[in-house]
Amino acid sequence: MGTLILILVIGIAIGAVAGFFAARQYMKRYLADNPPISEDMMRQMMMQMGQKPSQKKLHQMMVSMKAQAKKNK
Numbered sequence: 812m813g814t815l816i817l818i819l820v821i822g823i824a825i826g827a828v829a830g831f832f833a834a835r836q837y838m839k840r841y842l843a844d845n846p847p848i849s850e851d852m853m854r855q856m857m858m859q860m861g862q863k864p865s866q867k868k869l870h871q872m873m874v875s876m877k878a879q880a881k882k883n884k
Contacts, residue, residue, distance in 0.1 A: 843880055846873075 850869045857864040 846876060846880065848876070 850873055853869055853872060854864050857869075
């Protein structure tokens with residue numbers, strides 16, 4: 812009976828650790844593919860700062876952010 816409880820506790824601990832690392836890897840991949848800031852959000856920020864953003868400038872900034880994210884990987 813005691814060994815069954817020990818095996819159960821060890822199994823739960825290993826499952827929790829494996830689940831943590833799997834979820835962490837999934838979130839890293841998700842955030843790399845879908846950055847938390849979009850072109851619309853960036854456009855709003857630039858307009859609030861008094862700048863008139865062009866589509867070309869927004870696209871350049873998004874490409875730059877994605878390149879930086881890949882570089883940090």
